[in-house]
Amino acid sequence: MRGELGAIPASEILEQINDSVIVCDASGRIQYWNSGSEKLYGWPADEALGRNVHALLGTRLSGAAADVDDRLAAEGHWQGELQQVTRSGAAVWVHSHCKVEVSALDAPRLVISSDITERKDAEHALRCIEERYRRFVDEDLTGDFIVRSDGAILTCNPAFVRIFGFSSVQEVLSTNFTSLLRTRKDGAELIAAVREHRVAERNELEMRQPQGEPVYVAARFVGSFDEHGELTEVQGYLFNDTRRKRFEHQVIQAQKMEGLGTLAGGIAHDFNNILAIILGYASQLDSMSVRTEQIPGAVKVIKEAVERGAALVQQLLTSARQAEARFASLDLNNLLRELEKMLQATFPKTIDFKLHLGPHVPPLTADRGQLHQVLLNLCVNARDAMPHGGTIVFETSLVSGREVAEDFTGAEAEEYARIRVRDTGSGMTPEVRSHIFEPFFTTKERAKGTGLGLSVVYGVVNNHRGFVQVESEPEQGTTFSIYLPVLRQREHLPNGAAIASAKPREPQTILVVEDEEMLRDLALQILEGEGYRVLAARDGLEAVAMFDEHRDEIGLVICDLGLPKLGGRDVFMRMKECKPTVRAIVASGYLEPSIRSEILKAGVIDTIQKPYDFRDLLEKIRSVIGDAVAKESHP
Numbered sequence: 001m002r003g004e005l006g007a008i009p010a011s012e013i014l015e016q017i018n019d020s021v022i023v024c025d026a027s028g029r030i031q032y033w034n035s036g037s038e039k040l041y042g043w044p045a046d047e048a049l050g051r052n053v054h055a056l057l058g059t060r061l062s063g064a065a066a067d068v069d070d071r072l073a074a075e076g077h078w079q080g081e082l083q084q085v086t087r088s089g090a091a092v093w094v095h096s097h098c099k100v101e102v103s104a105l106d107a108p109r110l111v112i113s114s115d116i117t118e119r120k121d122a123e124h125a126l127r128c129i130e131e132r133y134r135r136f137v138d139e140d141l142t143g144d145f146i147v148r149s150d151g152a153i154l155t156c157n158p159a160f161v162r163i164f165g166f167s168s169v170q171e172v173l174s175t176n177f178t179s180l181l182r183t184r185k186d187g188a189e190l191i192a193a194v195r196e197h198r199v200a201e202r203n204e205l206e207m208r209q210p211q212g213e214p215v216y217v218a219a220r221f222v223g224s225f226d227e228h229g230e231l232t233e234v235q236g237y238l239f240n241d242t243r244r245k246r247f248e249h250q251v252i253q254a255q256k257m258e259g260l261g262t263l264a265g266g267i268a269h270d271f272n273n274i275l276a277i278i279l280g281y282a283s284q285l286d287s288m289s290v291r292t293e294q295i296p297g298a299v300k301v302i303k304e305a306v307e308r309g310a311a312l313v314q315q316l317l318t319s320a321r322q323a324e325a326r327f328a329s330l331d332l333n334n335l336l337r338e339l340e341k342m343l344q345a346t347f348p349k350t351i352d353f354k355l356h357l358g359p360h361v362p363p364l365t366a367d368r369g370q371l372h373q374v375l376l377n378l379c380v381n382a383r384d385a386m387p388h389g390g391t392i393v394f395e396t397s398l399v400s401g402r403e404v405a406e407d408f409t410g411a412e413a414e415e416y417a418r419i420r421v422r423d424t425g426s427g428m429t430p431e432v433r434s435h436i437f438e439p440f441f442t443t444k445e446r447a448k449g450t451g452l453g454l455s456v457v458y459g460v461v462n463n464h465r466g467f468v469q470v471e472s473e474p475e476q477g478t479t480f481s482i483y484l485p486v487l488r489q490r491e492h493l494p495n496g497a498a499i500a501s502a503k504p505r506e507p508q509t510i511l512v513v514e515d516e517e518m519l520r521d522l523a524l525q526i527l528e529g530e531g532y533r534v535l536a537a538r539d540g541l542e543a544v545a546m547f548d549e550h551r552d553e554i555g556l557v558i559c560d561l562g563l564p565k566l567g568g569r570d571v572f573m574r575m576k577e578c579k580p581t582v583r584a585i586v587a588s589g590y591l592e593p594s595i596r597s598e599i600l601k602a603g604v605i606d607t608i609q610k611p612y613d614f615r616d617l618l619e620k621i622r623s624v625i626g627d628a629v630a631k632e633s634h635p
């Protein structure tokens with residue numbers, strides 16, 4: 001006995017409690033049914049008594065509940081959760097305790113049940129939510145993961161496994177995250193960014209599969225911090241961008257090939273002409289009837305034709321390599337004339353060309369190959385906009401920096417060359433016009449447009465510190481204007497030097513500083529052949545020493561930029577210390593515009609791009625120290 005119930009009869013107590021209390025006989029017939037049962041199941045006692053308990057309550061004996069009767073018979077008790085049905089047909093979940101006296105064969109059973117429907121519903125709802133989230137994570141295309149600050153990956157979803165080509169989540173968990181980054185530095189930078197900003201976004205991040213294959217992702221990293229503000233974990237979300245990236249690469253390649261195709265057409269045409277010239281004159285030289293006085297003329301023409309061929313090949317190479325910009329002096333009008341000739345030969349005959357070339361356009365400092373590409377892209381677009389023919393007009397002029405600055409912030413040069421390419425084609429709507437410089441924006445069908453032409457134009461012009469402008473209306477044609485800065489040599493000259501350079505009686509010794517022996521000898525030969533006195537130095541220190549010794553005779557220094565022992569720029573600075581009026585021309589294979597303007601500011605008179613044509617060099621030399629005296633004396 002656990003205690004006394006006192007005067008209160010047990011049956012009354014049973015009627016007071018909330019739980020359902022049922023007593024059945026061995027076959028399941030209900031013999032007792034308290035008011036808690038009535039409340040729970042809706043059946044009043046008089047309707048429930050005498051009926052089979054399982055039948056009345058529709059007890060689902062499945063799963064864990066399937067063996068209720070067996071367990072009861074064997075062990076005398078059972079407890080667990082059951083799903084049942086009320087009188088009104090609603091489902092209820094109950095937690096039941098069943099008890100029976102095992103020793104007595106037909107002993108009655110006691111069943112006490114409490115309603116757990118609400119809890120079950122809540123659990124179910126929670127499970128659904130969890131399931132939904134799990135599906136989000138599992139079926140997400142984004143690779144999701146959590147990584148500790150030491151790089152240990154704590155968890156990840158199937159997409160992450162797929163993106164990096166792992167075989168299972170397990171395999172991922174034994175990998176350090178940093179091994180999936182391209183460099184250790186990437187990892188350190190990411191962690192630093194998350195520490196500082198809590199969230200780090202990377203629109204483009206190159207990662208690595210364990211086998212070394214590159215994976216391009218767009219990523220977001222979110223930090224978790226402990227109460228001291230220490231970074232504990234980073235959650236990461238990676239969107240696999242590899243396919244788009246590959247595609248982008250292919251398209252760039254395709255664009256290059258497309259440009260090349262047009263270019264090759266033009267070159268083949270030009271080349272045939274050149275070969276015809278060479279063949280014609282060579283045959284003339286070959287024939288018996290050639291007269292001696294004709295020989296020099298024929299040789300000259302052949303030489304010129306060969307030079308033209310070499311220049312063409314150079315152009316093809318620059319275009320194919322998409323080489324780094326090689327800035328050199330460039331005659332814009334000449335470039336346009338050449339381009340027009342080439343396009344005449346390759347574009348449909350229904351397209352006419354007109355040239356309005358301004359007479360006062362000074363030489364530009366620009367990359368010929370890239371500028372050619374820019375103009376070619378504009379012309380190809382113009383051609384596409386005029387399927388039934390029309391006119392392409394090239395126009396050049398010189399405009400003041402002030403005028404350009406009205407339209408473009410950042411226009412700092414004093415003068416700009418403006419190139420206009422105008423067509424009489426279909427024009428553009430404002431909507432199209434607002435997107436044309438975006439990479440991949442095209443209104444053309446797939447095989448025709450890549451959408452890269454104008455983004456290349458924009459990139460190149462920008463690289464030249466220039467500006468692009470477009471005017472276009474539907475059916476009114478289109479005009480592209482390109483502004484490129486003009487660098488006037490005399491702007492960079494120290495006061496008076498430009499005038500001094502024209503004086504004929506300057507000392508005419510030239511100091512050539514060049515570490516390449518063959519080039520040095522060649523310069524020596526050619527310049528001496530022109531009548532100049534030449535000193536030659538092999539490296540920077542030798543040059544400074546020679547200059548020190550001969551400073552009064554040396555009228556001009558021609559100095560390579562990359563030199564052993566002491567670089568060209570320092571050589572010049574030392575010479576300037578020794579003789580402030582020193583005049584120098586700096587030669588280099590590749591001159592960044594910023595370096596060029598820096599050395600010009602330092603007082604170097606001019607620069608020349610290597611490999612240079614000696615005729616260009618001689619022209620520059622003459623403009624500084626005049627013709628050699630020896631030559632002047634017998635013109």
Ligand code: ADP
Pocket residue numbers: 377381382385423425426427428432436437441442443444448449450451452453454455477478
């Ligand atoms: P693509 O020529 O491969 O389409 P571009 O970057 O060269 O790519 O040009 C982008 C878009 O700009 C073209 O698809 C076209 O709609 C528009 N566009 C460019 N130039 C002209 C033009 N001269 N006339 C009409 N539309 C043009």
Ligand code: MG
Pocket residue numbers: 377380381451452453454
């Ligand atoms: Mg195009």
